[in-house]
Amino acid sequence: MSSGIGANIRRERDRLGWSQARLAREVCRAAGVIGEPVGRQEVSRWETGKRTPREWLPFLAAALGISPEALTGPQTPAEPPLPTLADYLPEGDPLAPLSAREGRRVGMGQVGDLQQRVHGLRLADDVLAGGDLIRPALRELRSAVRLYREGAHTGEVGRELLVQIGELAQIAGWIASDAGQHAEAERIYRLGLGAARQAEDHTLAGNLAGSLAYQLSNTGREVEGLDLARAALHGAGPDAPPKARALYLDRVAWAHTKAGGVENAQQAMRALGEAGEALAEDSEGTESPAWLYWVDAGELQVMESRVYTELRRPLRAVPLLRDVLSRYDATHTRELALYLSWLAVACADANEPEEAAAIAGRVIDLSRDVASERTAERVRVVLARLAEYAEVPEVMAVLNSVTLESKGPETLAASGADPLAGRKS
Structure with missing residues (x-):
C-alpha cells in the first residue's frame, strides 16, 4: 500500500472540510456498523502513517466519495498546494478527555457561563492592553480545557465546550500577541484550532488560523503568514458568513502587503475589494457568530488605510x-x-x-x-x-x-x- 495514503486521506478530508471525528463517523456509516469501531484517533493514525486502513479502505473511499485507487495512488498535485489547517494543529492531543470520565457532570449551564466570560474578555480587550489581560486570559483558558477534559458531558455539551475553548483561545492568543508573547500566542492559537476542528466549526477555525497568520505576517514570517491566511479563507469555504469572509479577506490583503512586491500589492488591493463585496452581502437576516460583532465597514476601512500606508500611498491613506x-x-x-x-x-x-x-x-x-x-x-x-x-x-x-x-x-x-x-x- 502506498506510503502516501495518509497524505491522500488528509487531503480528501480537508477537501470536504471534515474533522477527523466526522470522517470516522462517516466511515462507520458507510460500513453499516453499529457504534464507532473507528474513532478520531484511528483516523489520525492513518493520516500519520502509524497504521493503514486495510479492511476499512473500501468504506473509507466510499465515505470520501472517491475510488480506493485514488487513496492508494501517489499524489500528483498540479501545483504546490496550500498548507491545510490540519498542518497547524498542536502536537499530540491536548484536548483528549481523561479516560475515567468520572468528573463532575457538565451541562449547558456551565457552557453558558463560560460563553459569558469569553465575551466579557473580548469586551475588556477593546479598552485594555495585552499586558493587563494576559494573566486572566490564560487562567480562563486553562480552566476551560480542564472542564472539558475532566468533566463528564454529553456529545452535544462536549461540542459546545470545544467551541467556547476555540473562541477563548482566539482572544487569549490575541491578548498574548499584544503582550509580546508570540510563541505563547502561537501555541494558544494552535490549541484553539484543534478545538474548533474537533467541533467542526469551520468559521471559528478560519478565525483562529487567520489570527495566527496575522501574527506571522507581522513577526518576520511573511511567507508563512500569507500561506496560512489563504488557507484560512479556503478552509472556511464559500458558505462562511459574509462578515467572516470579509475578515478573512482583510487578513489575506494584509499578508500580501507584508509579503512585498508589485504582484503582492495588486493581490492585496484585490482582496480588499473582495472583502468589501463580502460585507455588502451581509444583511439583518444573516446569522453570524457573536464574536464577529466588531466587523463592519469601519474595520475594513482601518485595514484599507493601513495597507495604503504600508504601500506608501499617503494621499489615499491620510483621509481614511x-x-x-x-x-x-x-x-x-x-x-x-x-x-x-x-x-x-x-x-x-x-x-x-x-x-x-x-x-x-x-x-x-x-x-x-x-x-x-x-x-x-x-x-x-x-x-x-x-x-x-x-x-x-x-x-x-x-x-x-x-x-x-x-x-x-x-x-x-x-x-x-x-x-x-x-x-x-
Whole structure:
C-alpha cells in the first residue's frame, strides 16, 4: 500500500472540510456498523502513517466519495498546494478527555457561563492592553480545557465546550500577541484550532488560523503568514458568513502587503475589494457568530488605510485614517495610539514632517502607560521614520524629548509589541 495514503486521506478530508471525528463517523456509516469501531484517533493514525486502513479502505473511499485507487495512488498535485489547517494543529492531543470520565457532570449551564466570560474578555480587550489581560486570559483558558477534559458531558455539551475553548483561545492568543508573547500566542492559537476542528466549526477555525497568520505576517514570517491566511479563507469555504469572509479577506490583503512586491500589492488591493463585496452581502437576516460583532465597514476601512500606508500611498491613506480616528474616543487608548502611528507615518510619506511630528508626540503620550507591545513597536517605527527628517525643528524636538525621557527610543519602546492591528482583525 502506498506510503502516501495518509497524505491522500488528509487531503480528501480537508477537501470536504471534515474533522477527523466526522470522517470516522462517516466511515462507520458507510460500513453499516453499529457504534464507532473507528474513532478520531484511528483516523489520525492513518493520516500519520502509524497504521493503514486495510479492511476499512473500501468504506473509507466510499465515505470520501472517491475510488480506493485514488487513496492508494501517489499524489500528483498540479501545483504546490496550500498548507491545510490540519498542518497547524498542536502536537499530540491536548484536548483528549481523561479516560475515567468520572468528573463532575457538565451541562449547558456551565457552557453558558463560560460563553459569558469569553465575551466579557473580548469586551475588556477593546479598552485594555495585552499586558493587563494576559494573566486572566490564560487562567480562563486553562480552566476551560480542564472542564472539558475532566468533566463528564454529553456529545452535544462536549461540542459546545470545544467551541467556547476555540473562541477563548482566539482572544487569549490575541491578548498574548499584544503582550509580546508570540510563541505563547502561537501555541494558544494552535490549541484553539484543534478545538474548533474537533467541533467542526469551520468559521471559528478560519478565525483562529487567520489570527495566527496575522501574527506571522507581522513577526518576520511573511511567507508563512500569507500561506496560512489563504488557507484560512479556503478552509472556511464559500458558505462562511459574509462578515467572516470579509475578515478573512482583510487578513489575506494584509499578508500580501507584508509579503512585498508589485504582484503582492495588486493581490492585496484585490482582496480588499473582495472583502468589501463580502460585507455588502451581509444583511439583518444573516446569522453570524457573536464574536464577529466588531466587523463592519469601519474595520475594513482601518485595514484599507493601513495597507495604503504600508504601500506608501499617503494621499489615499491620510483621509481614511483621519476618518477612522474621528470615531474613536479616549477609552480606546491602544487603538488611538496605533491608528495615530499610521497617520504619522503617512504624513511623513507625504513630506509633511511637522504634522508627522505633532502626531508622533501624541502617539508617544498615549503609549506611555499602555502595556501593549503593538504600540511599543509602532513607536519604534514612527521614530525611525521621523529620523529621516531630523533636521526639521519640530521633529528634532520630538526625538530629543524621547531621548531625554527614556535615554533612547529602545528604552521607551520596551514598555509595551507588534505592529498595527486595531481590534481583533
